[in-house]
Amino acid sequence: MLVGAAIGAKIHSFWAIFIFAAVSHFLTDFLPHWDYIENLEDEIKNKFLVFNLKIFTDFAIGLAIFLWLFWNSPFIYYAFFGALVAILPDSLILLRSLFLVYLKKRLALLEKYFNFHKKFHFYKDKRFLFWGIICELTVAALAIVIILS
Numbered sequence: 001m002l003v004g005a006a007i008g009a010k011i012h013s014f015w016a017i018f019i020f021a022a023v024s025h026f027l028t029d030f031l032p033h034w035d036y037i038e039n040l041e042d043e044i045k046n047k048f049l050v051f052n053l054k055i056f057t058d059f060a061i062g063l064a065i066f067l068w069l070f071w072n073s074p075f076i077y078y079a080f081f082g083a084l085v086a087i088l089p090d091s092l093i094l095l096r097s098l099f100l101v102y103l104k105k106r107l108a109l110l111e112k113y114f115n116f117h118k119k120f121h122f123y124k125d126k127r128f129l130f131w132g133i134i135c136e137l138t139v140a141a142l143a144i145v146i147i148l149s
């Protein structure tokens with residue numbers, strides 16, 4: 001999200017932002033990090049409230065940082081677009097899980113996309129918790145430095 005915002009802040013063309021922000025998502029997925037896309041069906045079915053709370057908290061923190069960085073920026077729309085594009089790839093994964101859980105349906109296109117996305121994805125492991133935190137903080141700090149520069 002912050003990486004996408006950084007891209008939007010520096011590149012002022014919606015098409016270019018779309019391409020770079022989408023690519024940045026898959027690149028940062030290689031790094032150890034947290035997200036919600038593992039055991040997603042289980043989370044939706046059995047821990048729905050906690051799951052929503054987690055997403056909401058994460059989103060609220062992201063939005064607060066975003067507004068702090070861009071409130072007075074002339075590029076706020078570009079940055080917001082970049083941030084949205086950067087979370088879009090995982091939103092599609094969420095959409096797939098919602099289809100699975102509530103409609104018991106697998107859509108061919110979403111399944112293809114899911115397998116494609118999985119190839120890039122770093123799968124977490126307890127040993128990587130430390131590196132996960134380091135990586136996320138580093139990427140977020142870098143994005144903020146780029147935005148403020």
Ligand SMILES: [Zn+2]
Nearest residue numbers: 025029089090
């Ligand atoms: Zn992803």
